[in-house]
Amino acid sequence: MVKRLTAWVVDGDPLGFGTMSSVARGRVREMMGEVMTAQGRSLPTDDTADLREIGFRSLDFSELALRVEDELGDELNFDAPGLRRIATVGDVLDFIEHLQSA
């Protein structure tokens, strides 16, 4: 079975995003809400909400990444070095934002 969202995902200094337009944090949050809604759950307004408690799993995270990629019209680069802890809604939004702004 697919595991629940791991606590650690790749982080660091992704390359090649200098010219990419970005999806605003608020819009990423909206998309995150859409992912949750499609799974019959809802996204709390609180960014400190724990991902395990709200049932946001690795498949959901992956879907969110694809939604962002579709809106960007380009792939996100997750192959950068380093690790970052992803435990809350805010962590997810920070991480996606970081990938786009690096």
Added chain:
Amino acid sequence: MTAAVTSRRRTTALIGDDNTVVVAGKRLTWRTLHKLPQLPSPAAVLVDSGADALAALRHHAVHGTELLVATESRVDMRMREELGESGFAIVLPNGEVTPAKLKRVEESGRAWLLTSGSTGRPKRIGHTLESLTTVTGDQPPRTWLLPYSPGTYAWWQVVTLSLTQADQGLVVIEPSELEEWPAIAAEHGVTAASGTPTFWRQAIYRDADALAAVPLEQITLGGEPVDQAILDQLREIFPKARISWIYASSEVGASIVVHDGKAGFPKSWLDREPDPERPMLTVQGDELVIRSPHHGAGLVGAVHTGDRIEYDGDRVLITGRLDTDEINVGGSKVSAGVVRNVLMGHPGVSWARVFARKAPLVGRMVAAEVVPNRSLGPITDADLVQWCSTRLPDYGVPRRIKFLDEIPQKETLKSDV
């Protein structure tokens, strides 16, 4: 009732020479088709019309020449070079002939087919009129639709039936007529038609009423995985017709024929006692393996088909190509064909393609393209996700679904599902 294809004594005499052949609206017979003068042998005859392809086939049948026939668009310059170097003169639709670069003795009676190329570049498979004539015995009088691209295995199946059996007329559908074939078929009294599931799906999608006006008694599907939804839709439109699906390929010939209206074939057909007249079906790993009396030249013995199977109760479903069917989602494996069958089972879906999409964390995710059934109102990706969620494991639910305006279709009548 279901039955495996058996190889009885075959006749390749031109018993059907006086059968009706309708091309470009003209009612002819095989005998009165135009002739192709001085056709070289071996020849690769590249055609841009169904009439020329039939004329080339009859020439081959009468004179025993070595022939490869294909549409001009399927044979690119590189392949023409390769054919020339293999001893084939290239005959273009305008009659222009490029002599073979290699002079060799013809293989009398050899018919060459090009594979559909679903596993890469098309390959050349050697047959004879006899090995291609798999429908034998007394057939009820029928008028067959011929929508297939000339030179494909499915095309050979229909044309050899018409040429070697009595009362088997043909109505040729040119590529430019594909969208309106039901009207042409109704006009000429077509009673039997063979097509890919994509072909049938498009006909239902475009105009189910026009399709229902065709007096079909025999409906055949093949060339792609056949799902239960399309069988059920056709049954609803044609409650009295015999609906069959065929597993056939240039390599192993027609090896499985199922008439019971169900997807897949009975598990009991696997590993039966050897019988030289009947294809032997086995499964190795997830792959369908066939020893067939209808095989192409040099393909004696077990042929690994590259097609993936999955068991469903007492049935064996053929879900798609091994190299593309299995999607690994974070270590959990799911068949694209199975997901597609679930999507196609939704009443609001006319067509679907399921594929893997690269994704973070899980490596690959299931994604889909869907053509909605316009007559049943709008559907959303959330509707489909919910539908799939109750029928598939989490990792098998397509998370990204793109809606298309029409069903894509290639020259082979397939749609890359």
